[in-house]
Amino acid sequence: MGFKLFNSHSRSLETFEPIKTPFVGIYICGPTVYGPPHLGHVRGPIVFDVMRRYLKHMGYKTRFVRNITDVGHLVNDADSGDDKLAKQAQLEQVEPMQIAQTYTEKYNWAMRKVNVLAPDIEPRASGHILEQIAMIKQLLDQGYAYEVDGDIYFEVSKYAKTHDYGKLSGRVLEDLMDGAGGEARALDGQDKKKNAVDFALWKKASAEHIMQWESPWGMGYPGWHIECSAMSAKYLGTYFDIHGGGMDLLFPHHEAEIAQSKAACGQDPAKYWVHHNMITINGQKMAKSLNNGITVEDLFTGKSHLLEQAYSPMTLRFFVLQAHYRGTLDFSNAALQASEKGLKRLLEAAELSQSLAPKPTNNYEVQKIEDAILASMNEDMNTPQVIAHLFEAARITNSANGGQIDLNQNNIDKLQYIFKTYAFEVLGILSEEKNDSNMLDGVIQMLLNMRKEAKANKDFALSDKIRDDLSALGLKIKDSREGTTWSK
RNA sequence: GGUCGGAUGGCCGAGUGGCUAGGCAAGGGUCUGCAACACCCUCUACAGCGGUUCGAAUCCGCUUCCGACCUCCA
Known part of the structure; x- marks a missing residue:
């Protein structure tokens, strides 16, 4: 029985087969480092961390790449040229790179807290301008891009004549060209493009623009989509195994990546596209405009009007894994408190399993718990089911301790192995030190x-x-x- | 407006035709000097209305409500 994953591209469950066993290349779209990490930033990394750990458990050799977007993409297409990072920097009167450095550090701090393994490679967009320029050149050479006044755009309509643009995200090009909504948005700068659906590969920078690089088309900076294409190709090759990210990146980001890679290299960059869903609060996505954002630091300290108490990093990780990655996950204090208590029960049972005394007789076969765990993991990483099975292991441990059931040495060993392997190694749940x-x-x-x-x-x-x-x-x-x- | 997804017991959340996931909360019991922990039992739900079927939370249709994406987003 193989490991099945839901491939967003085919919209179906597929049995995972590496392109070149035993190696597995994984690319995850990392954060844009212009603000402190919030709850939403943490879900994807945890989900893909478990995927990576499970692949490793199955014997694969993984190379895990997660980028840092420190170039900043456009505030919007209409923008006069400020990018997100530069805009924030002007407000705070510091260098853009300082902003990027600060928030990269905070992001990685959050990752360590929730026990997400560090990526094998963590490339920064600003360190790969040359690669991006090279890829843009390729696209120009292939005739899929055009220059307008120092800007380079990807010509979607031309690409779509021979490729299925919109397949990943389920878009129909004609609908996109009609413009969204009853009234098409009048965006300035939009008139530069041949068509509104074309996206920027390179933008010309104005003189006062802080972050800019030299290019064959003058001083400027790269578009958002090209950075992931360039960096994934550099470190994983032009065709790698798994490309992951949030569902909100499906369009336009990942659609654009596919288009760029196919146009430049002639093939889809990834075999499997895996997307996780969002964390909501009161049924709505976290958004600055709704003032319902909770940073990771808020959660750990309890300092937010939305929080009744502080929650530990492992409670957060456990909470995330108690839902399947493709469904939305609704945040609430009651839900976090439930996770906190459940986690405590699980960890205490895991510790108790270490000191169980074997009996000569045995009336429970622990092996069936591991079988169930593997079946659940293999079914598109159903971590909530895995956790349910771990609770069965906890119940058995407690029952054995209380004398309600008998376990012999073999079954006790197996129980300990299950906690160690699946709770700690695969799900990455650690018992926290109580050195408060x-x-x-x-x-x-x-x-x-x-x-x-x-x-x-x-x-x-x-x-x-x-x-x-x-x-x-x-x-x-x-x-x-x-x-x-x-x-x- | 377009596209996609969702509605499960007090709360969170699994489950793609029959075998009551799991956690938390609540009630009862066992254990216990008291308490906590643990264990056992109880609470058996699938938005509404039709349809298919021997049988539907699960398939089909309609209705209502919610969300995401379509612009930066994890």
């Missing part, structure tokens, strides 16, 4: 209170022991008229 400094303060204060009571009872042996033991741990205890204080 607030807790430490509380514990020390508690000991000092006990010491105070001992002194009041004239139990000086106990009070001295508490002080000496704390001192041995490197904590200084000072008694004064006002009371007792401590320091490290």
